[in-house]
Amino acid sequence: MPLSRRAFFGLEVSASQPTAPLIIARGREALSEELGPLGSEIGVIQPPQDGEIRISSNENPLGPPPAAVEAIRGSFGRDAGRYPFNSQPNMSDLTRAMAEKHGCEPDNIVLGAGSGEILKNAAHAFTNRDRHFVTGTPSYLQPSRVARYLGATVVSIPVNRADGKLDLDAMEAAARGAGLIFLCNPNNPTSTVHTGSDVRAFARTVRRNSPNTVIHFDEAYHEYVTHPDYEPAMELALERPNVFVTRTFSKLFGMAGMRIGYGVGHRDTIATLRRYSLTVNTNVPGLAAGYAAVRERDFVRTEQRRNTEAKQYTIDFLARLGYESYNSQTNFIFVELGKPAADFRAGCREHGVAVGRDFPPMERTHARISIGTMDEMTRACAVFEEVLA
Numbered sequence: 001m002p003l004s005r006r007a008f009f010g011l012e013v014s015a016s017q018p019t020a021p022l023i024i025a026r027g028r029e030a031l032s033e034e035l036g037p038l039g040s041e042i043g044v045i046q047p048p049q050d051g052e053i054r055i056s057s058n059e060n061p062l063g064p065p066p067a068a069v070e071a072i073r074g075s076f077g078r079d080a081g082r083y084p085f086n087s088q089p090n091m092s093d094l095t096r097a098m099a100e101k102h103g104c105e106p107d108n109i110v111l112g113a114g115s116g117e118i119l120k121n122a123a124h125a126f127t128n129r130d131r132h133f134v135t136g137t138p139s140y141l142q143p144s145r146v147a148r149y150l151g152a153t154v155v156s157i158p159v160n161r162a163d164g165k166l167d168l169d170a171m172e173a174a175a176r177g178a179g180l181i182f183l184c185n186p187n188n189p190t191s192t193v194h195t196g197s198d199v200r201a202f203a204r205t206v207r208r209n210s211p212n213t214v215i216h217f218d219e220a221y222h223e224y225v226t227h228p229d230y231e232p233a234m235e236l237a238l239e240r241p242n243v244f245v246t247r248t249f250s251k252l253f254g255m256a257g258m259r260i261g262y263g264v265g266h267r268d269t270i271a272t273l274r275r276y277s278l279t280v281n282t283n284v285p286g287l288a289a290g291y292a293a294v295r296e297r298d299f300v301r302t303e304q305r306r307n308t309e310a311k312q313y314t315i316d317f318l319a320r321l322g323y324e325s326y327n328s329q330t331n332f333i334f335v336e337l338g339k340p341a342a343d344f345r346a347g348c349r350e351h352g353v354a355v356g357r358d359f360p361p362m363e364r365t366h367a368r369i370s371i372g373t374m375d376e377m378t379r380a381c382a383v384f385e386e387v388l389a
Ligand SMILES: Cc1ncc(COP(=O)(O)O)c(C=O)c1O
Pocket: 029, 057, 058, 113, 114, 115, 116, 117, 119, 140, 184, 187, 188, 218, 220, 221, 247, 248, 249, 250, 256, 259, 260, 261
C-alpha cells in the first residue's frame, strides 16, 4: 500500500506526540484534519490555556443541552460498567429514536463514533484503486485523506471563489465512474450552502450519468442553516440506494466530546456502511446524551439564534474593517483577508486567540473563524483589529 507523505507525517507525529502549543493552536478537529487518517489516533490533548479563546474547531462553545448533561450524569452512575448494547438507552434505542425523527426504519440508520467514523467507512466501502473519489476543495478533508490512503484517485474540484460554493457542474462531470462523491452541504470551510433544487438536480444528473456512484451528503452543520431555500437531502437518501446523508451531535448539539454521529440512507447502502463499523462504536454517556437531545426542540432554535447573532456581529465587525466573508450557514465564517491565514493565525495566537488552520488552495487569502460566545467574539474581534492593522 502506498504511504503518502502526509500519512507518513501523521505516523511520525503520532509516534512522537504533538507538542502542546501545536494542539492548543489548532484544536482537535483542526489537528485531525492536519494529520490525516492516522492523526485521529493521537490520544493526549492538552487543555486550553487559561483565558484562551478557542475558535478553531467549529464547536458549540456552550456544550450540550441541559437535559443531555443530566442524562450523561445519570447514565454514568447507572451504566458506566455496561457495554452500550446493555445500557439504558442502548445503541438500538438511539437508532430507533433517529429513525423516528427522520420518518424511516432502524434499517435506514447507522450510528458512528461521530459522523467522522461514517465518513471514513464510506471511503473504505465505496472507493478503491479503480473507483475514484470526488470532492470539492477546500472541503472537509477527512474522507479524501482516507480514500487517498486506500489508493483511490482523489479528484478535488475547486470551489467558486466568487461565492465560496462548491462547483456542482464540475463535480457532476468528474463523477462518471467514481466510487464516491462527497458533497459537504453546508461546506466546511467555506460555510456556504446549496439550495434544495440545486441538490436534487445534482443527484439526478449523477444518477443518470454514473448510476453506480454513491453520493454522500455531509450535513454536519444542518441545524445551523438559516437560508430559506436550503433543504436537507434526507428524502433523496431514503428513496433509493447510492445516496446517504450524515449528521452529527458534535456541532449544534454541542457534543463533540461525546462522539455520536449517524448516517441515513436506503437500507442497502446502510447495510454496506455497517459492515465497516466497529461492532461497538458508541459510548454509554454519548448515547444517553443523544437520546435526550433529540427531544430538545427549543434548544435547536435557541442555539441557532445565539450562533447567528454572534456570527453576524463578527461578520459585520470584519466588514467594517474591509474584510468580506462568504454567506455563512454554519457556526464558522470564511473571511477574505487578502493575506496568508498563517500570519493571521500567528498574530491571533500571540493574543490568546486560536483560529482555524490553513485551507489550501485558499490559505493565502482566506481564514476560517469559528463562532464562540458573544463575549468571546467581542474580545476576539478586538484582537482581529489589532492583528490586521
Ligand atoms: C463537515 C464535517 N463533517 C464531519 C465532521 C466530523 O464530525 P464528528 O466526527 O464530530 O461528527 C466535521 C467535523 O468538524 C465536519 O466539519
